[in-house]
């Protein structure tokens with residue numbers, strides 16, 4: 098099982114940096130892409146899983162994200178970190194995927210997946226509570242319309258600014274803000290029903 | 293009492309984009325308004341729940357499939373590293389063009405009398421005669437050093453002159469081929485020139501590539 102991480106696994110001391118690997122790709126060494134995939138696949142997969150809610154679809158889209166990134170490597174600025182760049186590609190790809198297959202089907206098999214995501218513990222009751230909480234949050238995100246899901250993903254899980262989200266989704270900043278605030282209102286209503 | 297804080301203000305506050313002045317106003321309002329303070333806390337709790345969502349585990353390594361998917365379409369470097377892959381076709385194109393031009397020059401003396409025979413027709417453009425004369429002069433200049441070389445070789449190696457080099461027109465007569473060797477050479481060289489030019493220019497034309505891609 099691969100280390101789950103929101104930010105991707107940073108290279109160890111003796112491993113080449115992201116920039117070194119990208120440079121090797123630039124010199125026509127496609128094998129250098131393998132370590133980059135392994136470094137970021139867990140975080141890219143998590144972007145896709147949060148947005149799609151289905152494990153198999155998330156794996157497929159994560160794979161597609163890396164292929165797309167490879168083909169668009171000339172757009173990547175090596176001065177900037179690789180992880181945020183590829184996670185933005187993943188978010189966009191998932192959003193396109195969601196919009197293409199509208200109306201989105203809500204994946205309710207999440208509850209079954211969720212226990213895998215909960216950290217190991219010796220207290221089964223606490224683990225159960227955590228798993229249920231994670232499943233509830235995932236289900237709430239998945240109940241949002243695709244664009245709302247995307248802004249929640251980019252703001253809360255990728256820590257992008259309004260302007261960066263606007264650039265990523267090709268939307269005006271005013272739309273980003275209204276989507277984001279509206280999405281939060283919907284999430285709050287779903288997770289904390291009044292009364 | 294002043295108006296309550298808007299949802300937008302609360303959101304922007306937690307997103308850290310409020311200007312210092314607005315933030316001071318917000319803090320002052322929160323201090324005396326429990327309702328807005330509660331709204332802010334609810335929003336903050338939502339942020340915390342999103343933040344606490346654990347990462348899901350990926351159960352397989354995607355790298356082999358990704359590299360596999362990339363290998364058939366991208367045999368070498370990724371896009372953006374095109375120059376090395378495009379150098380060879382360009383070189384071939386260049387060689388083909390030079391070859392075609394060379395063949396045209398070489399065949400010109402055979403074509404030129406033919407053109408002269410049609411010279412009475414209004415077909416050839418004005419100035420073609422000039423061009424032909426210049427080409428013939430060039431051809432003659434081209435033959436001179438070849439003759440010298442041929443002589444040198446003949447003398448040095450004591451080979452029968454006829455089989456050393458085919459640049460003397462007498463060689464064509466001696467060959468005694470049927471149909472006339474001149475016609476054969478003309479046809480062969482012309483066909484070669486056409487083939488080279490056609491292959492280099494036509495088959496590489498974007499339109500032709502498009503047609504080949506969608507049969």
Ligand SMILES: [Zn+2]
Pocket residue numbers: 295296297321325327328329
């Ligand atoms: Zn208030």
